[in-house]
Amino acid sequence: MKVELIINGKKCIFDLEPNILLLNLLRDKMDLTGSKYGCGIGECGACTVLLDGEAVLACMILAVDVDGHNVDTIEGLAEGDKLHPIQEAYLEEDAIQCGFCTPGFIMSTTALLKENKDPSEAEIRNYLQGNICRCTGYVNIIKAVQNAAKRMNKK
Ligand code: FES
Ligand code: FES
Known part of the structure; x- marks a missing residue:
């Protein structure tokens, strides 16, 4: 399925299997490995990212379900060398x-x-x-x- 996301302010287009998790998309396809795979069942918060500014658990969300939305990860917080x-x-x-x-x-x-x-x-x-x-x-x-x-x- 075609999926378009704005990840850390950058438009990204993917052709995805419908069962890929947002967390796996970020880590495996985007190499954004700051979001961690801890429990994988919504219990630990290690995979927390922002979806349209709200904190969500990326291990509990299918990437295809957030088509058209903004996703921000830890990698997007700093501005160059300047930490947030x-x-x-x-x-x-x-x-x-x-x-x-x-x-x-x-x-x-x-x-x-x-x-x-x-x-x-x-x-x-x-x-x-x-x-x-x-x-x-x-x-x-x-x-x-x-x-x-x-x-x-x-x-
Ligand atoms: S990996 Fe533990 S809540 Fe997502
Ligand atoms: S789990 Fe080690 S610093 Fe929080």
Whole structure:
């Protein structure tokens, strides 16, 4: 099936089998391997990307179902060598250990801060509950989101 997507701002046209997952399209056909294949069943959030600005799980979506839509991945956040403020905040707060969960957390954080510019700790924890991290204990991730909110509100 012919499918047209805007991926990280670039128009991309594919001829796809109807059963290919958005996550596999990104990773295998586009080489955008920042979005991770963790559980594959919608439980871990490692595959989180933005679909028309909303955080979604790319392992749960068929690529043919998002024909004509905008998909943003972690690879589209930085501008050249300049990291996005959310990426800088995660680094500054040491919110990354093995890093497997990090792209998913950062994409969810991007969606959260678009909806809510100054979330409370409870709101952050609630919003990020679909993202699982086995390493950090979450405390530094919460700090990173607060740090990112401050950076972005200063702009
Ligand atoms: S890989 Fe998609 S939610 Fe775990
Ligand atoms: S940093 Fe390792 S799973 Fe989150």
